[in-house]
Amino acid sequence: MTEAQSKDLLLVDDDESIRWVLNELLQDMGHKVTQANSAESALSVLEFHTFDLLITDVRMSGESGMELLSRCQSALPDMPVIIMTAHSDLESAVQAYQKGAFEYLPKPFDLDEVVATVNRALAPKPSVKSQQQADIKHNKFSIIGESPAMQDLYRAIGRLSNSQVTVLLHGESGTGKELVANALHQHSPREQAPFIALNMAAIPKDLIESELFGHEKGSFTGASGRYQGRFEQADNGTLFLDEIGDMPLETQTRLLRVLSEGAFYRIGSNQPTHVDVRIIAATHQDLHKKVESGEFREDLYHRLNVIPLHLPPLRQRSSDIPLLAEHFLNTISLELREPQKRLSREALAIMESYPWPGNVRQLENVCRWLSVMANSQLIMPQDLPPDIAPEIEQYAPPTQWQKQLSSKLVSDYQKGDHQAFIKVQAELEQLIIQTALEITLGKKAEASKILGWGRNTLTRKLKI
């Protein structure tokens, strides 16, 4: 790297080991790095030295990285700031972007990503810079998840938060498309205006136009009064068109006209109605294929697909299942005014490997079912509904020998034999080993196979 490319970087984190790793990396990239362990000490360094880039953690004792970012935005608006945080949720991502951060990096980070981000931040750029400093209110439609796929999504919502652009959400049913559409609206300049949702698959085809555009009294049989359509209801706000792939072709043509002209006619009226509506559409179908088969207008497809966002199915982000389940069990317990149930490690493991064809909606329903149906506070595998864990035998009463064994254990223990449990385990093990050897006519290799052990394990256990 040449001298000319070497830049002055300020690195702020109260975690010394993270500073060490990043310092090594940034110096290897050829940059000069100054370190600070708090926002306060960063500010005092910034008083007498200018930097080409600030990289800061969010959570530190004293002032936070966000406060540091705000101060730098007003005093040093040209210095790009990269925000890093271990607490990566939608709110922090959106807040970082809205406060003017150049980029938001969730921890633990990938070092290649850090290099790429630093390079982009230091690249010469046009001097236009968004200075919007909107305050974020708490989002009641909280989106849960920390998987890399969700973090990509948070970043996309953050980047789009100052814009009005049309978005097409794509994802299987129940992946959270409506939730994300709502979050896009809540974090947009239109947040004070209505968010109106309409699901094309849920209304009869011959009523779609009247639902969208409204009608005058008597314009068709059954139109007993004047009706304001969803477009008018969403004026200045956002209209969410769910299952857009199910929109009939004639309605597509009308929708296209509204999008290009900003006006439409109520059914039965010849007066144009002008509206200013942002469209967010969603589909679980492959719209491109529908265009090829002539079922979806290509021009409308391009008009809607300005920014495509993909919501991955839950089975591809199973690391989010524990957080989502905890969130649902908590909100449902509050709804039911009952203590919150918890998932045992074993039950959670089964849920994490289940494919969830109905995605987050199905997980939410299962949590509702468990909140009402599970017998104990700690949910065990046998408490799970049969479609989630079909191989788990549902609770069955103990058989005669199990009852006898159990009462012998209790009485031996109560009589003072504190080794009772350990002895029975060893006896049971010897019993199943002998049975396996009997049916394999003493062949250890075969016996170890049916026992599910390695040969050495069997030999070792035989010696005990």
Ligand SMILES: Nc1ncnc2c1ncn2[C@@H]1O[C@H](COP(=O)(O)OP(=O)(O)OP(=O)(O)O)[C@@H](O)[C@H]1O
């Ligand atoms: N990441 C998430 N965090 C919290 N709740 C979620 C998340 N994703 C989805 N949900 C919940 O799951 C349910 C289904 O979500 P949503 O209706 O947004 O899915 P969708 O993709 O629009 O489904 P469909 O295509 O069937 O209309 C909702 O109750 C929603 O609140």
